[in-house]
Amino acid sequence: MKNTLIILMFTLVVSTSCASIQQRNLDKVVFIHGANFTAKSWKPLIDKVDDVEHISINLPGRMDSVSHKDIDLDMSSQALCEYLEQIDGKLSLVAHSQAGAIVNHSLTMCPSIDIKKIIYISAVVPLDGEKVFAKLNKEDDKQYFSGIEYDKVSSSLNIIDDEKFIKSFVGETNAKNKELILSSAVSEPSQIGEGVVKMDATRFNSIPKYYIKTLKDKIISLESQKNIISGINFKKVFSIDSTHLPMITHSEELALIFQEILE
Numbered sequence: 296m297k298n299t300l301i302i303l304m305f306t307l308v309v310s311t312s313c314a315s316i317q318q319r320n321l322d323k324v325v326f327i328h329g330a331n332f333t334a335k336s337w338k339p340l341i342d343k344v345d346d347v348e349h350i351s352i353n354l355p356g357r358m359d360s361v362s363h364k365d366i367d368l369d370m371s372s373q374a375l376c377e378y379l380e381q382i383d384g385k386l387s388l389v390a391h392s393q394a395g396a397i398v399n400h401s402l403t404m405c406p407s408i409d410i411k412k413i414i415y416i417s418a419v420v421p422l423d424g425e426k427v428f429a430k431l432n433k434e435d436d437k438q439y440f441s442g443i444e445y446d447k448v449s450s451s452l453n454i455i456d457d458e459k460f461i462k463s464f465v466g467e468t469n470a471k472n473k474e475l476i477l478s479s480a481v482s483e484p485s486q487i488g489e490g491v492v493k494m495d496a497t498r499f500n501s502i503p504k505y506y507i508k509t510l511k512d513k514i515i516s517l518e519s520q521k522n523i524i525s526g527i528n529f530k531k532v533f534s535i536d537s538t539h540l541p542m543i544t545h546s547e548e549l550a551l552i553f554q555e556i557l558e
Contacts, residue, residue, distance in 0.1 A: 322411075322557055323384055326351040327375065329392025329418070330487070331443070331452065331460075333357045336391075336479035340542040343550035347557060352378055354397070356484040363450045363482070368427065368490025371397045376405035385411040387557065391542065392515060395419045396427040396492055402502075403495045410502050412530075414556060416549075417509040417539055420523050421492040422499075428488055431519045438463045438513040445485060452483040464514055465538045472543055479543075503530045505556050507541070507549070514539040531556075 324347050326337045334351035341349045353359070355374050356366040375397055379386060388410060390398045395418030402410075421427055428436075442460030443452050454460045460480065461473055468476075506529045508520050515523075524532055533552045537545040 322347040322387060323382060324349055324387045324389060324557070325379065325382070326389045327391065327394040327398060328352075328354065328357075329390075329394050331454065331481060331483045332391075332479050333481055336475075336540065337542055339475070339546035340549055340553070343546055344553050344557075350382070354394075357481050363484040363486075366450075366484035367486040368396065368400055368492070371484075371487055372401040372404055375401045376408065379405060379408045385409045387412045387414065389414045389416065390418050391416045392418050392539065393427065393487065396421050396490070397487070399494050399499065400490070400492045402498050403493055406495065406498065412503040412505065412556070414505045414507065414553070416507045416541065417512050417515050417520065418506075418523075419515065420506070420527055422526070423492060423494040423496050426489070426491050430522045431515060435514060435516050435519055438516075443483075449482075450485050452485050454480055454482065465540050465544050466511070466513075468544060475543055476540065500528070504528075505530055506532045507552060508532060508534045509537045509539060509541055510534055511537060512539045 324344075326334065326341070326349065328334055328336055328351070334353045337351045341351065352375075354371050355361045356363050386409065388398050390413065395415050398413060399421060419427060419430065421429055441463045442454060442456040442458070444455045446453050457477055461468065461476055465472065465476065504527065506524055508517065508524070509515075510517055512520065535541050535545055535548050535552065537548075541549045
């Protein structure tokens with residue numbers, strides 16, 4: 296019953312956008328948002344990527360009534376699996392930030408999903424037996440909590456100061472970006488970050504993987520990103536002169552990188 300409810304929830308929140316959705320031979324790209332954000336955060340990028348079928352999803356605990364106390368890494372990854380199982384064909388997964396851990400943890404949970412490639416954007420990429428944020432440094436943690444506070448009662452990471460939140464995630468930006476960031480931002484289930492990834496290393500190694508570094512990032516700093524990248528065989532690593540949300544602040548540059556990867 297629990298699994299059925301998760302599937303129904305994901306069916307309702309999915310948003311799909313493409314130039315010609317009836318062309319079933321199009322690449323299918325699934326966008327998975329990071330901590331404190333929703334599927335809406337992908338819109339500026341999705342609007343600029345052509346000739347693919349775009350599917351962006353909201354993980355549990357965002358645009359729904361699921362209690363944050365019930366949400367952990369297992370539930371998030373299982374929910375992702377149950378959604379992916381509804382899509383036919385090969386899938387390319389795009390993981391931002393914390394979503395890298397959710398994607399990796401899901402690889403063992405749904406081994407039958409045909410994954411063409413994984414694209415990580417300023418993301419954690421924990422391997423088997425590693426905690427979600429094991430490779431981040433203390434300064435990253437400090438930056439994250441400059442506008443966010445942990446609520447023990449609700450098990451939520453709540454945005455308590457909009458200006459500090461925006462500054463830590465993107466620094467100085469224009470009014471349009473600020474509006475989109477805040478309209479995409481939500482409280483985050485805190486227990487996901489406490490999880491330990493369990494992953495089929497053989498399967499992980501067999502999937503082509505790409506990493507996009509964000510050179511001015513303070514949430515997952517360049518130092519931390521280099522630490523993450525060093526232990527993994529990525530097919531190619533790209534760089535973009537951006538802070539933590541390039542899909543919003545640098546969508547045109549990011550779209551060009553996507554076109555290269557998907558082609």
